[in-house]
Amino acid sequence: MTIERYITIDGEIVHFGAGQTILQAALAAGVFIPHLCFHPDFGPHASCKLCTVTVDGRNGSACATPAMPGQEVHSDTPELNARRRVLLQMLFVEGNHFCPGCAKSGNCKLQALGYELEMFNAHYAHFYPNRGLDASHPDILLDRNRCIMCELCVRASRDVDGKSVFALAGRGRASHLVINSPSGKLGETEFALSDKAAHVCPVGAIMPKRVGYSVPIGERQFDHDSLRQKVKKHTEWRSSGEERDGATKELVNGSVAVNSVKEG
Amino acid sequence: MPNLETAPSPQKLRRIAIDPVTRVEGHGKVTILLDEENKVHQVRLHIVEVRGFEKFIEGRPYWEVPVIVQRLCGICPVSHHVAAAKAMDIIAGYGTLPPAAEKLRRLMHYGQMVQSHALHFFHLASPDLLLGFDSDLTRRNIMGVLADFPEIAKQGVFMRKFGQEVIHHTAGKRIHGTGAIPGGMNKALTQEERDLLRNGVDQIVEWAIGSVRMIEKLHLTNPRFYNHFAEFGTNMMGLVRSDGAMDLYHGGLRATDAGKKIIFDHADYSQYDRMLQEGVKPWSYMKFPYIKSLGPEHGWYKVGPLARVQICDFIPSPEAESERKKMMAMGEGRPVHGTLFYHWARLIELLHAAEVIRDLLDDPEILGKDLMADKGPWRGEGVGVIEAPRGTLFHHYRVDKDDLVTFCNLIVSTTNNNQAMNEAIRAVALQYLDGCEITEGLLNHIEVAIRAYDPCLSCATHALGQMPLEVSLQDAAGAMVSRLCRNSDGAIV
Numbered sequence: 001m002t003i004e005r006y007i008t009i010d011g012e013i014v015h016f017g018a019g020q021t022i023l024q025a026a027l028a029a030g031v032f033i034p035h036l037c038f039h040p041d042f043g044p045h046a047s048c049k050l051c052t053v054t055v056d057g058r059n060g061s062a063c064a065t066p067a068m069p070g071q072e073v074h075s076d077t078p079e080l081n082a083r084r085r086v087l088l089q090m091l092f093v094e095g096n097h098f099c100p101g102c103a104k105s106g107n108c109k110l111q112a113l114g115y116e117l118e119m120f121n122a123h124y125a126h127f128y129p130n131r132g133l134d135a136s137h138p139d140i141l142l143d144r145n146r147c148i149m150c151e152l153c154v155r156a157s158r159d160v161d162g163k164s165v166f167a168l169a170g171r172g173r174a175s176h177l178v179i180n181s182p183s184g185k186l187g188e189t190e191f192a193l194s195d196k197a198a199h200v201c202p203v204g205a206i207m208p209k210r211v212g213y214s215v216p217i218g219e220r221q222f223d224h225d226s227l228r229q230k231v232k233k234h235t236e237w238r239s240s241g242e243e244r245d246g247a248t249k250e251l252v253n254g255s256v257a258v259n260s261v262k263e264g
Numbered sequence: 265m266p267n268l269e270t271a272p273s274p275q276k277l278r279r280i281a282i283d284p285v286t287r288v289e290g291h292g293k294v295t296i297l298l299d300e301e302n303k304v305h306q307v308r309l310h311i312v313e314v315r316g317f318e319k320f321i322e323g324r325p326y327w328e329v330p331v332i333v334q335r336l337c338g339i340c341p342v343s344h345h346v347a348a349a350k351a352m353d354i355i356a357g358y359g360t361l362p363p364a365a366e367k368l369r370r371l372m373h374y375g376q377m378v379q380s381h382a383l384h385f386f387h388l389a390s391p392d393l394l395l396g397f398d399s400d401l402t403r404r405n406i407m408g409v410l411a412d413f414p415e416i417a418k419q420g421v422f423m424r425k426f427g428q429e430v431i432h433h434t435a436g437k438r439i440h441g442t443g444a445i446p447g448g449m450n451k452a453l454t455q456e457e458r459d460l461l462r463n464g465v466d467q468i469v470e471w472a473i474g475s476v477r478m479i480e481k482l483h484l485t486n487p488r489f490y491n492h493f494a495e496f497g498t499n500m501m502g503l504v505r506s507d508g509a510m511d512l513y514h515g516g517l518r519a520t521d522a523g524k525k526i527i528f529d530h531a532d533y534s535q536y537d538r539m540l541q542e543g544v545k546p547w548s549y550m551k552f553p554y555i556k557s558l559g560p561e562h563g564w565y566k567v568g569p570l571a572r573v574q575i576c577d578f579i580p581s582p583e584a585e586s587e588r589k590k591m592m593a594m595g596e597g598r599p600v601h602g603t604l605f606y607h608w609a610r611l612i613e614l615l616h617a618a619e620v621i622r623d624l625l626d627d628p629e630i631l632g633k634d635l636m637a638d639k640g641p642w643r644g645e646g647v648g649v650i651e652a653p654r655g656t657l658f659h660h661y662r663v664d665k666d667d668l669v670t671f672c673n674l675i676v677s678t679t680n681n682n683q684a685m686n687e688a689i690r691a692v693a694l695q696y697l698d699g700c701e702i703t704e705g706l707l708n709h710i711e712v713a714i715r716a717y718d719p720c721l722s723c724a725t726h727a728l729g730q731m732p733l734e735v736s737l738q739d740a741a742g743a744m745v746s747r748l749c750r751n752s753d754g755a756i757v
Contacts, residue, residue: 100440101324101332133323135666141325209667210356212327216443216451217436 007071016067023062030235032228037150096145104204106220136187157197271306290721342376343652347659349444350648358447364632365448372434377617379427380653386420398705448636472615494603497522499565508577512651533649564683567655569609584616606716688713
């Protein structure tokens, strides 16, 4: 007798492969579960908690919970989305996320999730932390104001680029991104624009310099499709084998803003 | 005219405040000090907010600036967008923009001109002019105009909408878009977008002609009132093209005195600080610029439609030029300085902008795809100046080698008009309020004078940390007991 490898997410049957987590299985099937710190090229981090789902009555991170036959998963429910909205609101007030003046606007996953989860205000008082910029690198700007501590750059630099340029230091609300160089400045490191770590930031904290607003409004990743629609379309394109447009390629490569889906 | 800026002994005077001034952008108030006989002793336009953009733009990367500074304003964001982009073109080392890029920027900017002028005249000012300065307060607004003059109000709304659509197709959004980037534009105009706008523009030109004729007719109903309301001669300043034509996007600075005698001409605007000085006064967050060579007493000037239409040698579009000549004829060979001529001049500019948009859309180069200039060596400092709807707008930045802004100075259109607006309300106070029983209708005359300048008070207030303050302790008889003063450089004396 073979055990059928599927789970249900909000009543929909989702098949999974050996070793897949609930989030991986969901994304492969075109089912969107909100997330920020997960990237298909890296192991689960389970720090942002946005992918929290209810699995057989208990809450857990979809990115860190292995898919098991017969699991009954609930994700897109008013209760879970309300909790996700609170998490997003806390992320927004903890940093300095000013979308009107941010060149990542329209390509930003935090912003896209804000729209997706209908976060209409910040609700909490802003911390307005004084975090500062590091513009010492000739090609890349680090704006700590926008860092959400997902550690994707830390993981990419350590695990893929082999440079360990970034790390998190401090505890609680004193947590901050630090740079592995004598002066603490990015310009003194081996960090390069071609590094994986330069292209995994889901927000506008690590951005190539002098690109700014060269992509017009209307051609940015989330100008027409929400994150949820992107994930769904990606799966449809993948299954139909049609040629993908530029934005989708970016999506598939897991670069710039959408790091959830990987070419299967 | 007596000096009404500061009353010698304000203690026993009665204070009237118009707070807030309505149907303008931003927050301002007017205070009037009167004695027992209602004689006016002091009149001031106060700006009660600080925006601080000059300060908080420091430390940001230069490519963000043209987008961030748009948030100065919701009415003319494109002006700040383009002025900053022009400065960043220079700073980042870009050369001359390709024709398509410059034409798209012009298109966006003239679209801005149409929408802002239409908004100001129809939504904000026309209730006074069409319904009466002291008409029923509850109806003295755009809804009242809609009820009594539905066709005029409709045209105003649609002209504004057209301007917004031009901005939408060039900047990506009707408000706070991203079209201009350092070195060029980020988006070409498509054939469909061009055709859409081209189909609408003839109607706009026609309505704009009708609007100018309407204000002309209004002046002719009572020339003594409309031509001479809050009239006082001032210097005038604005950009002109190399041949002296009106150019709202680029040119050299020209300043003239009240009789149109040249003070400086075709001056390189990147040297603006050699010609202009910004003064500060203890009672306002808005600075008082003046022409250096003439000093603060005589060097203040006006900018905006009434200055531009008069200092230029001609308007390079036929319908607007013919309307300009009609307005100039009212002065019988001399420039006109009645405050309400601002509206007339504004509508002439609205017509001109519509004509320019039409001509740009007929130009095949507007569909060009080459939108970025070649990049040369880094310059690190730049000044961008344009003629915003309300007047000459200066953006001056320095950027360090790490690409972060280290210095920003903005002289915003409304700031240029600060002294002129103050003089205008003092003239009105003397002309209409002095010694009279003060009524709401009379106070509205003060607001009418301010509104004529179409001030954007939210744009104009950046003197953060430079506000001079004076604290004085006086005894009951008004004699000074002690005094502490902070100068504009922050020194306490």
